[in-house]
Amino acid sequence: MANRPRYLFLICPDPQLIKAQVDERLKASGQDGWEIKPFWGDDDDPLPPAFWTDLTIKSLFPQPKALVLRRAHALKADQWDKLDASVKGLGNDIYPIFCLEGEWKGKKPSIPPALSRRGLYKKARDAGWVWESPGLDQRSLTDFVKGWAAKAGLTFEPGAGQALTMALPTDAVAARLELDKIELAAGDERVVRKEHVSLVARTGEMPFFDLMDALAQPGAEASVWKRVIDDHSKSAKDQMLFNLIGFLASQARMYWLLAHGGKAAGSPFMLKKKAPLAKRLGARGIARMIDLAMEAELSLKTGERKYEEALDMLMAGLIDLFQPKAQPRRY
Numbered sequence: 001m002a003n004r005p006r007y008l009f010l011i012c013p014d015p016q017l018i019k020a021q022v023d024e025r026l027k028a029s030g031q032d033g034w035e036i037k038p039f040w041g042d043d044d045d046p047l048p049p050a051f052w053t054d055l056t057i058k059s060l061f062p063q064p065k066a067l068v069l070r071r072a073h074a075l076k077a078d079q080w081d082k083l084d085a086s087v088k089g090l091g092n093d094i095y096p097i098f099c100l101e102g103e104w105k106g107k108k109p110s111i112p113p114a115l116s117r118r119g120l121y122k123k124a125r126d127a128g129w130v131w132e133s134p135g136l137d138q139r140s141l142t143d144f145v146k147g148w149a150a151k152a153g154l155t156f157e158p159g160a161g162q163a164l165t166m167a168l169p170t171d172a173v174a175a176r177l178e179l180d181k182i183e184l185a186a187g188d189e190r191v192v193r194k195e196h197v198s199l200v201a202r203t204g205e206m207p208f209f210d211l212m213d214a215l216a217q218p219g220a221e222a223s224v225w226k227r228v229i230d231d232h233s234k235s236a237k238d239q240m241l242f243n244l245i246g247f248l249a250s251q252a253r254m255y256w257l258l259a260h261g262g263k264a265a266g267s268p269f270m271l272k273k274k275a276p277l278a279k280r281l282g283a284r285g286i287a288r289m290i291d292l293a294m295e296a297e298l299s300l301k302t303g304e305r306k307y308e309e310a311l312d313m314l315m316a317g318l319i320d321l322f323q324p325k326a327q328p329r330r331y
Contacts, residue, residue: 075115136171154192252290295317
């Protein structure tokens with residue numbers, strides 16, 4: 001207990017930074033073997049009986065538990081009242097981490113009034129048990145990239161690190177998707193070169209290649225939607241959607257070849273990145289991908305749906321198709 005706060009507030013609108021901070025705090029806690037148990041403040045039942053059992057009843061088993069309450073800014077006053085009373089007698093094997101992920105108002109975090117008046121928040125604030133970040137900006141991206149490179153065992157050729165930092169989006173989920181691409185390109189050399197930076201999608205523009213990659217990343221849906229909407233607001237809407245439909249058809253052909261041992265056209269880097277998803281989709285998934293593209297095209301041409309409706313249906317279908325099934329909500 002001496003090596004960590006009794007409990008912790010993480011205040012940041014960026015879920016990727018929240019996750020990284022949870023991992024960092026647990027590593028620095030002085031205890032090993034944490035079982036991370038996520039709960040969600042915006043669920044219908046955000047604090048189920050299992051949460052209270054873990055929080056208040058000492059377990060017979062020695063494994064410590066981190067109770068990570070995501071989107072805790074959505075909790076109601078009576079729920080904060082119960083938490084206020086319950087955190088006073090915590091044991092060393094329980095670590096509640098409350099994640100407030102609401103949007104900031106300017107440079108200040110938005111603390112729910114129902115929480116700011118409670119003793120558990122005042123105690124945390126006075127004791128230094130509160131971490132705040134408005135999210136990434138150009139300055140903090142430098143440290144973000146350095147941390148990623150150190151963890152991945154990568155080095156930079158002169159000028160590549162700065163160029164990469166300038167090219168990345170300031171949304172941490174989107175930035176990590178781009179960095180995954182860079183890590184693959186670095187290959188066995190583990191060196192990030194200047195030419196690799198060209199793989200990063202320009203901020204505000206999402207090429208279809210990045211869209212397809214992002215759809216398969218758990219927890220990235222909000223980032224995908226934001227960038228898709230930004231792209232479409234700058235272009236001819238119907239034409240952009242028809243281009244996407246055509247791209248889906250070509251991707252389906254490539255996935256089919258990769259899944260069935262055929263020789264697909266494309267760079268070795270791209271094919272290596274696409275192969276695992278192609279195998280996971282299989283024949284049925286690839287057929288569903290073609291169906292979604294045809295349904296979107298037909299609904300537009302017949303006037304059955306407007307552009308926004310067709311895009312909604314297509315994106316929802318792709319997210320459902322590409323996301324791994326039977327996965328619990330991650331912290």
